Amino acid sequence: MNHYHYIFTGNGLSALLTLFEMIQSGRFSDKKILLIDSDSKNKNDRTWCFWDTKNLFDEISAKKWQLAWFKNKDFTNQLNLNPYEYKMIRSADFYKLIFDEIAKHTNIDMFQDEVVDFSELGNHCVVKTKTKSFTCNKVFNSIYNPELVKSQKKIPLVQQHFIGWFIKSKEAVFTENCTTFMDFSVEQKGNTRFMYVLPTSSTEALLEYTLFSKDLLSKEEYEREIEDYIKKLGITEYEIVEKEQGNIPMTCFPFWKNNSKNIINIGSAGGWSKASTGYTFKNSVKKSKELVRFLKTGKDFTKFHKINKFWCYDLLLIDILYQTNQHGSAIFSSMFKTEKAPLIFKFLDEETSFWEDLKVIWMCPKGLFIKALLKRIF
Structure with a gap:
């Protein structure tokens, strides 16, 4: 042996x-x-994205963006990510x-x-x-x-599940230097659902239909929503170059x-x-x-492992998404309707001070988080 x-x-x-x-x-x-x-592991089976300020894996970054759209049914906000880049x-x-x-x-x-x-x-x-x-x-x-x-039932599990199509379109509809971070204008259907768009040229992009929810969908439902979104973009003719799908556990x-x-x-x-x-x-x-x-x-x-304050913050959000999944759009919209994307990224990277934490927390729907906190305590 x-x-x-x-x-x-x-x-x-x-x-x-x-x-x-x-x-x-x-x-x-x-x-x-x-x-x-x-x-x-000899083929392209997934795509990873992240925000960064430190040239992390620059040598293999396929694309970088300095701008990002955040959208819902009520507003559209273009975020300036500086000093971050989205890779x-x-x-x-x-x-x-x-x-x-x-x-x-x-x-x-x-x-x-x-x-x-x-x-x-x-x-x-x-x-x-x-x-x-x-x-x-x-x-x-x-x-x-x-x-x-x-x-077990003490710590909930929310799943981030998605199917993505990398397409080439006949029409030049994509803004190459601006990714779509979250587009909540798609029908929520009682869940937290959004479209995620990563353009690599004016005619090429990866489009992912993504949910944060307890239950998965049939393959046909993800793909039907992608097809509908492509039509809304004004694309009449396109080629599907690659497909990918994933399911990431969101849990504390x-x-x-x-x-x-x-x-x-x-x-x-x-x-x-x-x-x-x-x-x-x-x-x-x-x-x-x-x-x-x-x-x-x-x-x-x-x-090896130690719990920090961010584990507690994450636990409250997961509790909310598990119990009242329809509030996801409101929570993320309250954060990204501001011009403070760099602060939010710093917070999500778990690099903020307590006072910076409070600035981010103050943006969120307070009633939801107070209720979740009280439920955890009592």
């Missing part, structure tokens, strides 16, 4: 970012590392960057198979796939188990309580997506850096 210092069960975003940070640190070149996944990264470019780096290091192996079990046995761990078993010192698990959240569930001394849950399995927005890429970059710094301390993984 082959032994490794570190095994990653799953080689998605969180695993690859953590491994990349380990490589960049230069502290793990003498450690044997194994990545296991049933998927070869788009295509997963195929990210995978290539990381795998090219991995190929330079003989201490890192990759194995394509499905992980069926992993466990901690004293001071080492065992990882089993359909065809082989391995032992290691520590496991980074990114295999998400939704039943952990669904089997304490995944970290399932960490053990030598096994840590990362990515969606560890609650690395920002609960209140579902944004994953930048949050995972931060978490991976924290985790690699933590590894150097030699402490056990049960001591």
